Amino acid sequence: MKALRLLTLASIVVAAPFGGATAQIPFCPVSTDAARAPAERLFERDDERVGFARETLASQDVTHHEIELCVDPERRWVSGVSTITLEATGPRARFLLNESLSVRTVRADGAGLIFLRSGRILEVNLPAGYAERPLDIEIRYAGVVHPGRAVVAAPDLVLLGRECCWYPAPAVADPATYRILVRYPEGYGSVCTGVLSGMAPSLDDREDPCAEGDVWIAGSPVSSAAVAVGRFESELSVLRSMFFSCHRATGSAEPHDAGDRAPSAFRSAELKELVRFIENCYGPYPYEWLNVVTVPEDYLAPEAEVSGPGFVVVRDPTHPGGTPGDEYLARYALALSKSWWPYAVDAGVLVSEALAAHTEIAWLEATVDDEVAAERREMRLAQYVRALSDSAGRASLSSCLGLAPTADRRICRGKGALVMGLLEQVLGRDAFCAATRELRERHAGETIGLREFVAVLEDVSGSDLSWFVYEWVHRSDLPSYALEYETVALEGGGHLVRGTISQPGQIYRTPLPLTVDLGVWSYEEWIPIESSVQDFAVETGLEPLRVVLDARRLVPRVEPAELARFHFERGVVAGAANEWGLALEELEAAASLEPGSGDYSFGYGEALVNSGRLAEGLGVLETAVDLDPEGLANRLWLARLYLRLNDYEAALAHLDAYLARSPEHHDVHNERARALIGLGRLDEAGRAVEKLRSLVVASEGRVDSAGSVYLSAGRFHEASGDLPAAVRAYRLAVEAEPDLVEARERLDALAAQLGGP
Numbered sequence: 001m002k003a004l005r006l007l008t009l010a011s012i013v014v015a016a017p018f019g020g021a022t023a024q025i026p027f028c029p030v031s032t033d034a035a036r037a038p039a040e041r042l043f044e045r046d047d048e049r050v051g052f053a054r055e056t057l058a059s060q061d062v063t064h065h066e067i068e069l070c071v072d073p074e075r076r077w078v079s080g081v082s083t084i085t086l087e088a089t090g091p092r093a094r095f096l097l098n099e100s101l102s103v104r105t106v107r108a109d110g111a112g113l114i115f116l117r118s119g120r121i122l123e124v125n126l127p128a129g130y131a132e133r134p135l136d137i138e139i140r141y142a143g144v145v146h147p148g149r150a151v152v153a154a155p156d157l158v159l160l161g162r163e164c165c166w167y168p169a170p171a172v173a174d175p176a177t178y179r180i181l182v183r184y185p186e187g188y189g190s191v192c193t194g195v196l197s198g199m200a201p202s203l204d205d206r207e208d209p210c211a212e213g214d215v216w217i218a219g220s221p222v223s224s225a226a227v228a229v230g231r232f233e234s235e236l237s238v239l240r241s242m243f244f245s246c247h248r249a250t251g252s253a254e255p256h257d258a259g260d261r262a263p264s265a266f267r268s269a270e271l272k273e274l275v276r277f278i279e280n281c282y283g284p285y286p287y288e289w290l291n292v293v294t295v296p297e298d299y300l301a302p303e304a305e306v307s308g309p310g311f312v313v314v315r316d317p318t319h320p321g322g323t324p325g326d327e328y329l330a331r332y333a334l335a336l337s338k339s340w341w342p343y344a345v346d347a348g349v350l351v352s353e354a355l356a357a358h359t360e361i362a363w364l365e366a367t368v369d370d371e372v373a374a375e376r377r378e379m380r381l382a383q384y385v386r387a388l389s390d391s392a393g394r395a396s397l398s399s400c401l402g403l404a405p406t407a408d409r410r411i412c413r414g415k416g417a418l419v420m421g422l423l424e425q426v427l428g429r430d431a432f433c434a435a436t437r438e439l440r441e442r443h444a445g446e447t448i449g450l451r452e453f454v455a456v457l458e459d460v461s462g463s464d465l466s467w468f469v470y471e472w473v474h475r476s477d478l479p480s481y482a483l484e485y486e487t488v489a490l491e492g493g494g495h496l497v498r499g500t501i502s503q504p505g506q507i508y509r510t511p512l513p514l515t516v517d518l519g520v521w522s523y524e525e526w527i528p529i530e531s532s533v534q535d536f537a538v539e540t541g542l543e544p545l546r547v548v549l550d551a552r553r554l555v556p557r558v559e560p561a562e563l564a565r566f567h568f569e570r571g572v573v574a575g576a577a578n579e580w581g582l583a584l585e586e587l588e589a590a591a592s593l594e595p596g597s598g599d600y601s602f603g604y605g606e607a608l609v610n611s612g613r614l615a616e617g618l619g620v621l622e623t624a625v626d627l628d629p630e631g632l633a634n635r636l637w638l639a640r641l642y643l644r645l646n647d648y649e650a651a652l653a654h655l656d657a658y659l660a661r662s663p664e665h666h667d668v669h670n671e672r673a674r675a676l677i678g679l680g681r682l683d684e685a686g687r688a689v690e691k692l693r694s695l696v697v698a699s700e701g702r703v704d705s706a707g708s709v710y711l712s713a714g715r716f717h718e719a720s721g722d723l724p725a726a727v728r729a730y731r732l733a734v735e736a737e738p739d740l741v742e743a744r745e746r747l748d749a750l751a752a753q754l755g756g757p
Contacts, residue, residue: 042466042469042470042473042474043449043450043451045398045401045402046348046401046449046450046451047449047451048402049348049401049402049447049449050447050448050449050451050452053346053447054447059088059089059090060086060087060088060089060093060094061086061087061088062084062085062086063085063086063087063134064083064084064085065082065083065084065085065179066082066083066084066179066180066181067080067081067082067179067180067181068080068081068082068180068181068182068183069160069180069181069182069183069227070182070183070184071158071160071182071183071184071190071227071229072158072184072185073153073156073157073158073184073185073188073229073230074156074185075144076144076145076146076153076158077142077143077144077145078101078142078143078144078145078158078160079140079141079142079143080101080140080141080142081138081139081140081141082138082139082141083136083137083138084136084137084139085134085135085136085137086134086135086137087134087135088126088130088131088135089131090126091125091126091130092123092124092125092126093123093124093126093137094121094122094123094124095121095122095124095139096120096121096122097117097120097121097122097139097141098120098143098145099119099120100143100144100145100146101141101142101143101145102141102142102143103115103117103122103139103140103141104140104141104142105138105139105140106122106124106137106138106139106140107137107138108126108127108135108136108137108138109127109135109136111127113125113126113127113137122139124137124139145158145160152299152300152301152304152306152313154249154295154296154298154299154300155299156230156231156249157228157229157230157231157249157295157299158227158228158229158230159226159227159228159293159295159306159313160226160227160228160229160306180192180227182227182229184229187231188229188230188231189229189230189231189232189234190227190228190229191227191228191232191234191245191247191291191293191311192226192227192228192308192311226306226307226308226309226311226313227308228247228291228293228306228311228313230249231249231250232247232248232249232250232293233247233248233250234246234247234248235268237268237272239272239275239290241288242285242287242288242289242290243288243289243290244268244271244272244275244289244290244292245289245290245291245292246268246271246291246292246294247291247292247293247294248293248294248316249293249294249295249296249299270329271292271329271332271336273367274329274332274333274336274363275290275336277333277363277366277367278333278336278337278340278359280433281359281429281432281433281436281437282337282340282433282436282437282440283436283437283440283441285339285340286309286340286343286344286440287309287310287339288310289310290310290311290312290336290339291310291311291312292312292314292332292336293311293312293313293314294313294314294315294316295313295314295315295316296315296316297315297316299315300313300315305335307335307338307339308343309339309343309344310339311339312332312335312336312338312339313335314331314332314335315331329363329367330360330361330363330364330376331360333356333359333360333362333363333364334356334357334359334360335356337355337356337359337360338352338353338356340440341355341356344440344444344445345439345440345443345444345445345446345448346446346447346448347439347443347448347449347450347452347453348400348401348449348450349400349401349412350397350400350401350412350416350450350453350473351453353400353409353412353413353416354397354400354412354413354415354416354417354419354420355416355420355436356413357380357412357413357414357416357417357420358416358417358418358420358421358424360376360417361373361376361377361380361417361421362421364376370552374552374553377417377418377421377553378553380413380414380415380417380418381414381415381418381553381556381558382414383410383413383414384410384411384414384415384418384478384556385414385478385558385562385566386410387408387410387411387414388476388477388478388566389566389569389570390408391408391476392570392573392574393476393477393570394476395408395410395411395415395476396411396473396474396475396476397411397412397415397416397419397472397473397474398473398474399411400412400416401449401450415472415478415556418556419472419473419556421554422472422510422554422555422556423457423468423472425554426463426465426468427457427460427461427463428461431460431461432457432461434460435456435457435459435460435461438456438459438460439453439456442456443456450469450473454469467509468510471508471509471510472510472556477505477506478556478557478558478563479503479507479508479510479555479556479557479558480503480504480557480558480559480560480563480593481501481502481503481512481549481550481557482501482502482503482560483499483500483501483514483547483548483549484499484500484502485497485498485499485500485547486498486499487543487544487547489543490539493541494539494540494541494542495539495540495541495542495543495544496537496538496539496540497514497516497537497538497539497540497544497547498535498536498537498538499535499536499547500533500534500535500536501527501529501533501534501536501549502532502533502534503529503532503533504532504560504563504589504592504593505589507529507531507532508529509529509530510529510555511526511527511528511529512526512527512529512549512550512555513525513526513527513549513550513551513552513554513555514526514527514536514538514547514548514549514550515547515548515549515550515551515552516538516540516544516547517544517545517546517547517548518540518541518542518543518544518545519542519545520542522551525538560593560594561593561594563593564589564590564591564593564594564597564600565590567586567587567589567590567593568586568587568590568599568600568603570582570586571583571584571585571586571587571589571590571603571604571607572587572603574586575587575603575606575607575610580607580610580611581611583607583610584604584607584608584611587600587603587604587606587607588604588607590603590604591603591604591620596627597627597628598624598625598627598628598631598634599624599628599631599634600624601620601621601623601624601627602620602621602624602625602628602631602634602637604620604624605617605618605619605620605621605623605624606621606637608620609621609641618641621634621638621641622638625638625654629657630661632658632661632662635654635657635658636654636655636658636667636668636671638654639651639654639655639658639671639675640671642654643671643674643675643678646678648675648676648678648679649679651671651675652672652675652676652679655668655671655672655675656672659672664695666692666695666696666708667708669688669691669692669695670692670708670709670711670712672688673685673688673689673692673712673715673716674712674715676688677715677716677719680719682716682719682720685715685716685719686716688712689709689712689713689716692708692709692712693709693713696708696709706732706736706737707733707734707736707737707740707743708733708737708740710729710730710732710733710736710743711729711730711733711740711742711743713725713729714726714727714729714730714733714743714746715746717729718746718750723750723753723754724754726746726750727747727750727751727754730743730744730746730747730750731747734747
């Protein structure tokens with residue numbers, strides 16, 4: 001394993017364009033007004049989130065919250081009673097309770113209260129005199145917990161996160177009065193928010209397994225809690241002034257795919273190094289205890305997460321065969337980083353997800369190697385690009401700023417991790433880490449948003465970050481770059497690399513690093529970006545072997561081919577919804593980014609036709625077919641379009657080209673016969689109809705196209721003037737396939753013309 005670089009992580013030395021090996025990267029300011037997004041409006045959603053939290057605090061001043069739980073892991077059953085002391089400013093109090101738990105009673109001063117349950121919202125009518133004194137409200141509830149992101153149940157193990165019962169827990173003004181008590185049956189242990197508990201004593205055999213027995217109490221000053229009840233192997237150590245404990249779930253039920261998986265070691269030494277690594281940037285761990293609980297892979301749903309202050313649950317990092325991989329420890333980096341947030345400072349998902357995912361990449365970069373870290377960075381980028389496509393281009397990082405966390409974590413972790421890494425490059429590691437420490441000192445225990453978070457970064461670094469917030473948080477796209485360059489030998493020695501960096505669409509002004517590979521070594525030059533086609537010139541002593549744009553992928557971007565695919569997928573979706581204006585815009589972008597793609601050009605041509613630009617669309621469609629002559633489905637679609645336009649000559653050319661590659665396709669012979677009839681080439685049309693009939697007969701019922709044979713025969717007889725034969729053919733076509741509209745219409749028209757039924 002590579003030596004841990006605690007003090008040099010991401011402190012990358014670059015050859016600065018303006019001299020000095022450690023000069024600040026020259027980021028260009030950008031006017032957000034020019035982009036029609038004034039800086040003062042960038043934080044509107046953030047104000048909404050913080051305002052909602054403050055409004056809730058103002059209406060319900062909770063001064064004490066005590067939860068007593070009974071947990072039975074075997075039955076996955078939980079019963080509880082919460083005593084909440086609050087001063088209310090209105091006649092009703094609102095709480096959020098997990099949907100899987102049913103409310104039994106709500107009482108105050110010994111009297112029952114009327115309450116209404118709707119989903120997770122519990123609304124309680126307060127008694128008279130609620131404004132005269134604090135009220136002690138007692139709420140009893142019970143239920144079987146279900147797997148999910150807030151509550152995770154597994155054989156012999158129940159994990160209750162801070163959102164397990166109350167999410168969020170009613171705001172507590174004085175967190176020192178927050179208590180949680182846990183009972184559990186014989187043979188189980190409990191791990192909860194910063195304390196390791198012993199085993200429970202034997203209990204009487206009663207219907208309620210928690211009727212008697214020890215009560216575990218956590219009275220630490222925390223704003224929320226998490227609990228694990230199950231069978232554990234545990235070890236405890238001390239890391240400076242913090243108690244550090246590791247717990248491995250050892251339930252009797254094994255995962256179904258355990259195979260030869262050996263029991264995992266806790267690897268306490270590595271975990272301690274990880275804590276020190278994170279503390280180097282975030283500051284001291286904010287709690288006196290840290291519990292790390294490892295559970296088998298199958299015990300957690302893929303999206304499940306359970307955590308609390310001083311409490312982290314992670315999947316077992318052991319590979320089959322018992323050899324843990326260093327890259328698996330990145331899971332711990334992700335989970336432990338979130339143990340600082342949002343409990344110390346609630347800055348929303350932007351911090352808790354994005355900063356944690358960035359720490360995961362940083363841990364890999366520091367402890368494993370750059371290649372593995374680059375793979376994780378690429379994975380995060382792929383997550384966001386997929387989310388961007390699935391959201392039809394509306395997946396901006398600002399979606400992580402709302403009142404509730406976004407359901408799509410690919411956005412917050414994917415793009416968020418890369419943006420945090422880029423932000424560290426912008427500010428420098430020292431300033432970035434100093435800002436994260438200042439964030440906790442300035443806003444400990446508060447609910448803040450992006451405005452306060454950015455203000456701390458700006459104050460510590462002395463930088464204006466409004467341009468950065470606009471480009472990377474509020475824009476819902478990613479830049480795409482194309483590099484062109486040449487190398488010229490200089491008369492006095494050395495070489496000059498000159499070229500351009502191009503961007504389609506609205507540009508990103510974030511500077512870009514060029515990696516100049518000299519063979520024996522390489523270095524980076526940062527290029528300021530001021531236009532969509534940015535010229536640059538870099539002098540080198542040795543002749544470069546190659547020049548690569550952002551080789552380490554520090555700046556989030558998509559390649560032109562990937563961006564083209566992204567635009568094409570959005571265009572197809574828009575076309576399916578008959579939104580041809582949007583489809584035309586997206587498909588044109590795809591075709592321009594990948595001009596050699598027949599499918600992209602054909603999609604663009606189809607959008608032009610459906611938008612009423614027929615002549616232009618036909619030209620693009622012809623070009624698309626030339627780009628991909630083997631694309632027979634596209635060629636048939638174009639031929640049928642020509643048939644609808646009565647351009648039988650153009651249709652016949654494409655149908656003949658199709659049959660030259662696939663001569664047995666009966667539908668194409670049907671369309672060919674129609675084109676020949678339209679051109680008046682009846683002898684050839686008759687032979688085409690006979691060829692179609694022979695193909696259907698030879699299929700022995702495998703082709704359900706008798707109707708199309710009779711339809712073609714009817715067209716042929718009608719064009720030949722044998723109207724009675726045409727009527728018979730159309731009638732047979734309708735009998736074979738009643739949904740053949742053309743056959744039914746021609747049959748009615750000829751019957752009227754002949755004066756018969």
